[in-house]
Amino acid sequence: MNxxxxxxxxxxxxxxxxxxxxxxxxxxxxxxxxxxxVPVLVLHGGPGAGCSPKMRxxxxxxxxxxxxxxxxxxxxxxxxxxxxxxxxxHLIADIECLREHLQVGRWLIVGGSWGATLxxxxxxxxxxxxxxxxLRGTWLGRNSDINHFMTGMGGHRPNEYATFVRHVGLTxxxxxxxxxxxxxxxxxxxxxxSSVFNSAAMAWFSxxxxxxxxxxxxxxxxxxxxxxxxxxxxxxxxxxxxxxVFLQDGYILDRATNVLRVHQIRGILLHGEHDWICPRDxxxxxxxxxxxxxxxxxxxxxxxxxxASLTQALLGAIDEFKSSL
Numbered sequence: 001m002n003x004x005x006x007x008x009x010x011x012x013x014x015x016x017x018x019x020x021x022x023x024x025x026x027x028x029x030x031x032x033x034x035x036x037x038v039p040v041l042v043l044h045g046g047p048g049a050g051c052s053p054k055m056r057x058x059x060x061x062x063x064x065x066x067x068x069x070x071x072x073x074x075x076x077x078x079x080x081x082x083x084x085x086x087x088x089x090h091l092i093a094d095i096e097c098l099r100e101h102l103q104v105g106r107w108l109i110v111g112g113s114w115g116a117t118l119x120x121x122x123x124x125x126x127x128x129x130x131x132x133x134x135l136r137g138t139w140l141g142r143n144s145d146i147n148h149f150m151t152g153m154g155g156h157r158p159n160e161y162a163t164f165v166r167h168v169g170l171t172x173x174x175x176x177x178x179x180x181x182x183x184x185x186x187x188x189x190x191x192x193x194s195s196v197f198n199s200a201a202m203a204w205f206s207x208x209x210x211x212x213x214x215x216x217x218x219x220x221x222x223x224x225x226x227x228x229x230x231x232x233x234x235x236x237x238x239x240x241x242x243x244x245v246f247l248q249d250g251y252i253l254d255r256a257t258n259v260l261r262v263h264q265i266r267g268i269l270l271h272g273e274h275d276w277i278c279p280r281d282x283x284x285x286x287x288x289x290x291x292x293x294x295x296x297x298x299x300x301x302x303x304x305x306x307x308a309s310l311t312q313a314l315l316g317a318i319d320e321f322k323s324s325l
Contacts, residue, residue, distance in 0.1 A: 007057040023085035028076035029069035033061035039107035043115035048236035050075025083239040112136035124256035127263040141245040150177035164207035205230035257289035267293040272301030
């Protein structure tokens with residue numbers, strides 16, 4: 001194992017494929033690790049981020065059957081960056097379609113940020129299919145969380161926030177979340193010029209990345225692969241934000257926590273003390289309502305799973321679950 005982050009050695013999938021789901025979408029999926037091991041489903045963030053090979057290294061490949069897929073419009077799924085027939089309801093149906101395709105009875109679900117949102121909504125609809133949840137940087141998808149992303153977190157890095165706002169011709173001191181959303185929608189969803197929507201996508205992607213870690217990192221690369229990720233993330237996040245993530249406001253706290261409490265699904269909630277993207281009040285209230293959840297605030301960590309203390313906590317939580325599975 002890598003001693004810096006204690007990651008498991010890199011591995012390749014032993015099987016992968018493209019799964020046709022509804023409305024013309026096709027999802028990339030893969031399985032790695034032990035084909036006969038305990039199934040674990042990895043839900044990536046975004047929406048639109050897609051999975052990366054490094055995610056496999058969080059899991060003991062001798063114990064877990066590691067299942068990953070790129071959600072609609074993300075990564076290697078097709079059509080790329082598409083917002084058509086792309087809602088939370090569709091994603092939940094896709095997860096069930098994949099579970100049935102792979103003949104999985106129950107699985108541990110590991111998700112971060114939007115992946116944590118999706119895990120909670122899935123658990124609320126299919127609690128008997130979940131053997132546990134490990135969530136990092138939990139985001140509840142409330143209207144207040146969307147407003148926080150668009151304007152509220154800007155005070156932590158005012159220069160980066162100002163760049164984000166000025167890209168669409170607005171003023172940092174007066175711009176509202178609604179104005180920003182609609183200004184970016186005009187460029188990302190309705191403008192047919194690739195130079196316009198690619199530039200807006202990179203501005204959005206750079207803004208989000210600037211708030212993901214405690215220490216400000218380098219700006220994202222301008223290569224073709226990064227541009228494709230940026231376009232998918234910016235378009236899909238904007239699409240979901242404009243529609244309040246296709247959930248009634250407060251749905252997760254009202255519905256998911258009730259289901260999780262009744263069915264006694266065990267959970268571990270990891271949250272960086274300096275997570276500026278996902279407000280701590282949400283995960284705190286979630287933990288208060290979910291009797292089997294263990295909330296762990298991680299020092300010296302922000303939102304990114306790859307900050308050292310959060311990576312170590314995530315590895316530890318995944319290994320810890322082995323004794324109960």
